Amino acid sequence: xxxxxxxxxxxxxxxxxxxxxxxxxxxxxxxxxxxxxxxxxxxxxxxxxxxxxxxxxxxxxxxxxxxxxxxxxxxxxxxxxxxxxxxxxxxxxxxxx
Amino acid sequence: xxxxxxxxxxxxxxxxxxxxxxxxxxxxxxxxxxxxxxxxxxxxxxxxxxxxxxxxxxxxxxxxxxxxxxxxxxxxxxxxxxxxxxxxxxxxxxxxxxxxxxxxxxxxxxxxxxxxxxxxxxxxxxxxxxxxxxxxxxxxxxxxxxxxxxxxxxxxxxxxxxxxxxxxxxxxxxxxxxxxxxxxxxxxxxxxxxxxxxx
Numbered sequence: 001x002x003x004x005x006x007x008x009x010x011x012x013x014x015x016x017x018x019x020x021x022x023x024x025x026x027x028x029x030x031x032x033x034x035x036x037x038x039x040x041x042x043x044x045x046x047x048x049x050x051x052x053x054x055x056x057x058x059x060x061x062x063x064x065x066x067x068x069x070x071x072x073x074x075x076x077x078x079x080x081x082x083x084x085x086x087x088x089x090x091x092x093x094x095x096x097x
Numbered sequence: 098x099x100x101x102x103x104x105x106x107x108x109x110x111x112x113x114x115x116x117x118x119x120x121x122x123x124x125x126x127x128x129x130x131x132x133x134x135x136x137x138x139x140x141x142x143x144x145x146x147x148x149x150x151x152x153x154x155x156x157x158x159x160x161x162x163x164x165x166x167x168x169x170x171x172x173x174x175x176x177x178x179x180x181x182x183x184x185x186x187x188x189x190x191x192x193x194x195x196x197x198x199x200x201x202x203x204x205x206x207x208x209x210x211x212x213x214x215x216x217x218x219x220x221x222x223x224x225x226x227x228x229x230x231x232x233x234x235x236x237x238x239x240x241x242x243x244x245x246x247x248x249x250x251x252x253x254x255x256x257x258x259x260x261x262x263x264x265x266x267x268x269x270x271x272x273x274x275x276x277x278x279x280x281x282x283x284x285x286x287x288x289x290x291x292x293x294x295x296x
Contacts, residue, residue: 046130046131046132048127048128048129048130049129049130049131050129050131050176050177050256050276050281051131051276051279051280053131053132055132055133060132060133061212062131062132062212065279067276067279067280067281067293069280069292069293072280072293073280074279074280076278076279
């Protein structure tokens with residue numbers, strides 16, 4: 001029997017795109033348990049389960065759980081203190097061109 | 098005329114065993130896991146039942162093995178839709194483990210090495226319906242399948258049969274566990290297809 005392994009957080013991009021319009025693989029997140037801040041793409045994602053379970057690569061605590069039912073989805077991010085999402089520069093004045 | 102008569106149908110096929118709705122039969126034993134596999138030494142392993150009044154009952158590995166052993170053969174049903182029939186286990190009935198526990202609680206939260214939790218009504222752990230099992234098909238339960246010991250509650254979806262089980266917390270109020278707080282059904286009866294909240 002082989003040891004159960006995980007995928008990297010890039011695999012969250014497709015499933016999360018159903019919920020968010022932003023590209024989460026380029027977002028940074030902070031682990032609520034140990035404080036590590038890093039790319040969401042670096043999370044360890046366990047997908048051979050009733051849902052997706054993404055864990056902190058440093059302390060292995062759960063940061064994200066995503067369950068997809070046939071007509072509903074549940075997203076639990078209590079293990080993630082914040083998400084830092086890249087956004088286009090806000091322009092208060094018209095650009096030079 | 099050919100050797101095989103087209104009219105010959107052989108012995109009637111065995112009736113396909115009834116499966117809960119939405120399930121398919123598998124001969125494999127798929128490994129599902131929500132995290133790294135805990136490796137628990139038998140020297141330090143323990144099972145603890147904590148009653149709602151704060152009292153605790155503990156068993157070491159040797160103490161668990163010294164209890165009366167049962168060998169349930171049961172069908173198991175995973176919420177990811179596979180079912181496996183006639184699985185063979187050995188372990189200790191929860192009736193035995195709960196026998197001396199003084200409690201008025203109606204609920205239990207099973208908790209595991211590695212942090213997993215799942216909630217069950219205490220009545221579903223009694224009456225010959227649930228075991229702490231350590232042997233599968235005559236061999237020690239592999240860590241991937243929850244060894245050294247896991248809960249076995251075959252009349253509910255298999256996520257209720259917590260791998261790497263470490264104990265039960267008895268509660269007067271129901272407290273949802275790992276999957277139950279993320280959309281899965283509080284009870285999880287496969288015959289009523291209680292997969293998600295509201296099913």
